[in-house]
Amino acid sequence: MQKNTKDGMGGMAEEVGPGKFLRNLHTGYTDVPEHLKGFGGLHGGLALGLVVEAMREHAGERELVSVTGRFGRAIDSPFRVVTAPGHTGRSSSTVSGRVESERGTLLDSWAVFAGESGDVSWPVVEFPIPEVPGPEECEKFAIPKEFVPISTSMEIRPVGSSRPYAGGQEAELVAWVRLVEDDLPPDAPRFVLLMDALAPSYSAVLSTLAFVPTVEITVRPGAGLAKASSPWLLLRATTRQAGPSGWSSEWIDAWGPDGTHLGSAQQLRMVRGG
Known part of the structure; x- marks a missing residue:
């Protein structure tokens, strides 16, 4: 098996941030x-x-x-990304992709990309940003790196009193998030990453540690993402439905500091014992 070594991507001679990692994955x-x-x-x-x-x-x-991703197994061994074109038309095109290792496919994915919109300008509908203080007015929230190592690459500033595993009354988490490695606004790949930055909102009603991994996630960038100018995103993640079997459905919305709605996501999760 040949591994990537450029920029430390194979042997990871240096710790690169997730933003750089997104831009420098090789074949x-x-x-x-x-x-x-x-x-x-x-x-x-x-x-x-x-x-x-x-x-x-x-x-x-x-x-x-x-874009939708369906996770089959944890990506914990050397992997590669494989993509293939699907239908291409005037108004849209589709592309499929997967993450695979020697064990097989670990993540299946499919995406829709916009084509020509023509000369018509249709009415815009956006979900309004909630009334919250700015990121500079909120305290940092540190997640132990032993629990979630990538959390050291992110700055998370919660809004309100809800916290993961605090046994609260509402399955919702609201927080400002950004990557700490630079001040770049999110493009599509970085937006997909940040839409999965928060702990599961269902964990806000739990009082004991339990893993709530993602089984399926769909991310839909909004029209405002192309004009984003800040590295900060306000995320509001809410569990809309959860049953006694442990399956839950979560909805996430994202805004920029100027109030522009940047997109949304949905996650299907399943609780596993600690």
């Missing part, structure tokens, strides 16, 4: 950097962001409309 197999892991394997949002970045080979300059 062939790549080691999973320890500092970019989530729960036991490569952070899920980062993995899906890598697939989106690789899809550009087939999508060209078309903007991402929607």
